[in-house]
Amino acid sequence: MPDRPDGDVEVKDQIQWASYWFAVIAVCAGAIIFLFTLAVIATQFTAWQQVLKEHFGAIIGLPGAAAVAFAIVVFLRQTEGPVEFEGLGFKFKGAAGQVIMWIACFLAMAAAIKWTW
Numbered sequence: 622m623p624d625r626p627d628g629d630v631e632v633k634d635q636i637q638w639a640s641y642w643f644a645v646i647a648v649c650a651g652a653i654i655f656l657f658t659l660a661v662i663a664t665q666f667t668a669w670q671q672v673l674k675e676h677f678g679a680i681i682g683l684p685g686a687a688a689v690a691f692a693i694v695v696f697l698r699q700t701e702g703p704v705e706f707e708g709l710g711f712k713f714k715g716a717a718g719q720v721i722m723w724i725a726c727f728l729a730m731a732a733a734i735k736w737t738w
Contacts, residue, residue: 641695648688655684677738678738686727690730
């Protein structure tokens with residue numbers, strides 16, 4: 622069977638799109654489960670209502686920031702190609718660039734939540 626480079630590119634594109642949509646669906650499913658659990662706790666467990674009220678930024682804000690940071694990194698990668706990050710004497714490409722970008726986005730959002738809460 623001869624190697625077909627065009628076929629390999631098509632398969633790679635299909636795998637990338639499948640993984641992209643799997644990630645989007647997984648984040649949406651996780652958000653739905655999280656919000657359902659939160660609704661049950663907030664409405665049926667009165668002892669937890671005070672905890673939720675006092676620590677709303679940590680309970681809602683940080684998981685939301687993590688999901689938004691994930692979405693930012695995934696959407697940037699899909700629209701512009703592999704993420705590359707260079708700073709502080711380091712250069713990150715590919716998956717390492719995505720991880721560093723996610724950490725930077727998440728820390729910025731977590732700091733904003735802390736400063737405004």
